[in-house]
Amino acid sequence: MLKDGKVWIGNNDKGENISIIPKMAQRHGLICGATGTGKTVTIKVMAESFSEMGVPVFIADVKGDVSGLASMGTMNENIKSRIEEFDLENNGYEMNGSPVVLWDIFGKNGIQLRTTISEMGPLLLSRVLDLNELQSDILSIVFKIADDNKLLLIDTKDLKSMLAYVDKNADKFIADYGKISSASIGVITRAVVSLEVAGGDIFFGEPALNITDLLALDGGRGIINILDSSSIINNKQLYSAFMLWLLSELFETLPEVGDVDKPKMIFFFDEAHLLFSGASQVLIEKVEQLVKMIRSKGVGVYFCTQNPSDMTDGVLAQLSNRIEHGLRAYTPKEQKSVRAAADSFRENPEFDVYDTILNLGTGEAVISFLQEDGIPSAAEKVKILPPRCSFDAISAEKRDSIIKGSVLYSKYANAIDPESAYEFLKRQGETDLARIEKEKLDKEKIKADKASEKARKRTAGKIGNSVAGTVGREVGRTIGGTMFGRFGRTLGGNLGASLGRGILDTFLKK
Numbered sequence: 001m002l003k004d005g006k007v008w009i010g011n012n013d014k015g016e017n018i019s020i021i022p023k024m025a026q027r028h029g030l031i032c033g034a035t036g037t038g039k040t041v042t043i044k045v046m047a048e049s050f051s052e053m054g055v056p057v058f059i060a061d062v063k064g065d066v067s068g069l070a071s072m073g074t075m076n077e078n079i080k081s082r083i084e085e086f087d088l089e090n091n092g093y094e095m096n097g098s099p100v101v102l103w104d105i106f107g108k109n110g111i112q113l114r115t116t117i118s119e120m121g122p123l124l125l126s127r128v129l130d131l132n133e134l135q136s137d138i139l140s141i142v143f144k145i146a147d148d149n150k151l152l153l154i155d156t157k158d159l160k161s162m163l164a165y166v167d168k169n170a171d172k173f174i175a176d177y178g179k180i181s182s183a184s185i186g187v188i189t190r191a192v193v194s195l196e197v198a199g200g201d202i203f204f205g206e207p208a209l210n211i212t213d214l215l216a217l218d219g220g221r222g223i224i225n226i227l228d229s230s231s232i233i234n235n236k237q238l239y240s241a242f243m244l245w246l247l248s249e250l251f252e253t254l255p256e257v258g259d260v261d262k263p264k265m266i267f268f269f270d271e272a273h274l275l276f277s278g279a280s281q282v283l284i285e286k287v288e289q290l291v292k293m294i295r296s297k298g299v300g301v302y303f304c305t306q307n308p309s310d311m312t313d314g315v316l317a318q319l320s321n322r323i324e325h326g327l328r329a330y331t332p333k334e335q336k337s338v339r340a341a342a343d344s345f346r347e348n349p350e351f352d353v354y355d356t357i358l359n360l361g362t363g364e365a366v367i368s369f370l371q372e373d374g375i376p377s378a379a380e381k382v383k384i385l386p387p388r389c390s391f392d393a394i395s396a397e398k399r400d401s402i403i404k405g406s407v408l409y410s411k412y413a414n415a416i417d418p419e420s421a422y423e424f425l426k427r428q429g430e431t432d433l434a435r436i437e438k439e440k441l442d443k444e445k446i447k448a449d450k451a452s453e454k455a456r457k458r459t460a461g462k463i464g465n466s467v468a469g470t471v472g473r474e475v476g477r478t479i480g481g482t483m484f485g486r487f488g489r490t491l492g493g494n495l496g497a498s499l500g501r502g503i504l505d506t507f508l509k510k
Contacts, residue, residue, distance in 0.1 A: 001385060003091060007049040009042070009323070009367065010382040011086055018382045020046075020321060022053065022262040024370035026300040028291065028318050031268075032308055032341065033325025038363045039304055042323055043268055044069055044387040046302070047224050050266045051098045056215045056222040059268040060229045060243060068390035069224055070100040070402055082363075082386045095388045099218035101225050101406050102399060105203045105242065109228035111403055112412045114205045115245060117153035118143075124241040124248075127283060128200075129191035136280075138184045141177050142166050151421040155205045156196050158421040163189050165425050198235055203242075206416040211249045213408055215265060233271065240275040244283075247290055247301065254297040264298030272303035273310030288314035308344060309337045316344070320376060321369045326360035342366075345379035353379050 001008045006019035033039045040063070047057045047069060059066050073079070073095040083089060104110030117125065122143045126136035146153050146162050153159055166173065167185040174180075192200075216223045232239045247267065254264060269275070275287060291301060295318075307327065308316060322345065329335040342354035345368050357366055360381075367382045394402070403409060 001045075001088075001091065001093060001388075002049055002052050007046060007053070008385065009045060010365075010384040012380045012382050018367055018369070018380055020369050021372060023259060024321065024372075024374070025050070025055075025266065026260070026263040026295050026298055027320040027370055028295065028300055029302040029321035029323065030308060030311070030316070030319040031302055031304045031323045031325075032306060032327070033360075033365070034306055034328050036362065037325035037360065038365070038384060039325055040065060041363065041387060041391070042325070042365065042384050043270075043302075043304065044389060045385050046266070047268070048098055048388055050263070051222040051224050053262055054217060054220055054222050055263050055266055056217070057224045057266045057268070058214055058227070058246070059224065060227045060239075060270045062229045062233050062270045064228070064230050064393045065391070066226055067100070067102065067228075067394045067399065068392050069098045069226065069387075070102075071097045071390040071394050071398065073386075073388055073390045079386045082383070085383070086385060088385070093388065097389055098224050099221050100402060101216075101223055101408060102228065102403050103225060104228040105232050105238075106199050107202060109230070109399060110226070111406060111409055112202075112415075113209055113227070114203060114412070114415075115208045115242075116206065117155065117159050117204050118146075119208060119249070120204070120241070120245055123283060123286065124245050127279065128237050128241045129188065129195060130237055131188065131191065133280070134181070135184050135188055138180055139188055141173075141180060142188075145173060145177060146421060151424060152418070154418060154420040155422075156192055156201050160189060160192055161422040161425045163192070195238075198238070199231075200238070203238075206418055207412055209249075209412070211246075211253045213411075214250075229270070233274075236274045236277065239271070240277075240279075243269055244275060244287060244290070247294060247299075250299050251290060251294045251297055254299065256296055257298045258296055260298050263300045265300070267299055267301045268304060269301060270304045272305045273307075276310065276312055276315075284312055284314070288312065288318075291315055291318045307337050308341045322367065322376075324357055324366045326362075326364070327357050329358060346376050348378040348380065351379075351381060356381055 003017060003019065006017075006021055007025065008017055008019045010018050012018055031039055031042055043059060043066065047059060050057050059069075061067055075095070083093060086093075102110035103113045105113050107113075120128070122136065122140040126139055129135075129139075131139060142159075142162055143153070145166055151158075151162065153162060163185050166180060167182055170180045170182065195201075214223075214225050229239060232242070250265065250267070257264065276284060279287075294301065302321075303311060303315070303319065305311065308324075311319075324341055324345070327334075327338045327341060329338045338357055339354055342357055345353050345366060347353070353366055360366070363384050365382050365384060367380050368376045368378070371377050
């Protein structure tokens with residue numbers, strides 16, 4: 001809820017309001033806690049308030065229950081107790097839903113959300129394909145060759161065509177791009193096929209998401225964009241790469257605004273530990289740099305995970321607003337993690353943060369937000385407000401109504417297959433085949449013509465030899481008979497025949 005122009009999260013033990021100052025909301029945040037401690041409810045409370053403030057929100061819905069933001073909540077004893085405890089009836093509290101757009105990478109539980117191979121880029125795509133360092137480098141080279149030749153990589157068939165083209169012409173690229181291993185190309189191709197089987201052929205394509213569609217308002221309220229992640233979460237690399245791509249697109253698209261009175265957008269990254277699990281150092285550095293710089297675009301990023309130790313120190317240092325729900329510690333390692341979480345808060349002399357974190361109930365949290373002067377507040381033990389929306393996921397009928405009722409549904413419903421690398425290389429392959437076939441036919445024709453000419457000469461030679469031999473023999477017989485009698489006729493005939501054939505062979509060879 002909004003109160004006094006701030007995002008009211010809950011009350012401390014003294015009944016004091018604990019709120020996020022809007023202009024400090026883009027300094028990022030961390031929402032932690034064990035399963036079942038109330039992280040999702042906290043996200044809903046914050047999303048409702050930012051939406052009411054006119055700030056668009058993006059949330060990854062891993063379990064499916066975040067979709068309840070679209071429906072009005074129902075009263076129960078727990079909510080009634082919180083309403084009375086916080087005196088919410090006198091603070092404008094009323095149950096309602098928020099304006100919501102539902103998205104889904106696979107187009108089943110939301111509006112079809114796509115991007116292109118080129119927009120994803122080789123670094124994030126390498127993570128999706130789970131490539132090693134060498135294979136990632138080769139994928140980057142393939143992207144560079146495609147870019148240098150102005151070949152668009154839109155979908156997975158474009159990428160496979162490009163990989164096959166580079167593999168076939170590897171010798172031509174050595175001078176400019178270095179040696180390209182055929183074995184590595186094969187590994188990458190198989191990984192792309194596996195991605196297609198997992199639904200990547202649906203995710204990569206056109207029309208790609210226009211990032212500005214996430215920044216819409218509805219009657220002055222910010223749209224809450226909910227990505228159904230219940231299926232994609234099984235592909236951890238694709239989930240984390242997609243979320244990071246989305247942040248990158250926001251950074252590249254939005255103008256520089258510096259510090260503003262309220263954020264341009266709030267981004268909730270659920271299951272954030274997946275972003276760092278198994279990530280290369282290059283990718284981790286990219287994440288840390290992106291989180292550090294995107295604040296200047298007016299985007300506040302709130303990472304949601306079970307334990308702060310899931311994050312890197314470089315990212316944790318950028319998360320100024322912290323909400324720590326209960327953690328459980330049964331082993332020395334877990335106790336050390338809780339101690340580290342407690343030490344990340346500014347000390348409050350009124351209670352022990354470590355013990356408090358271990359004993360927090362559902363819907364309670366230790367909180368520290370930035371104050372007006374930019375300094376974190378001392379840790380506060382807080383009871384979280386109840387959301388105004390439903391705790392449960394929406395029905396299938398309600399979901400379908402929201403999806404098809406959105407103005408964006410028709411924009412992204414039907415896939416488009418534009419002219420890209422696949423089509424170009426296919427045409428080039430057909431042209432090459434036609435050229436090869438023509439060259440083959442030309443060679444066969446030349447060979448046939450030569451064979452025909454040889455046959456003609458052989459036939460002419462045989463006939464000529466017979467005629468020349470006969471004529472030469474008769475001439476020789478006449479001359480020999482006249483000069484030497486009967487013996488001369490025989491000898492002259494033989495010599496005349498040989499001489500006649502010899503003269504004809506010489507003539508035919510010319």
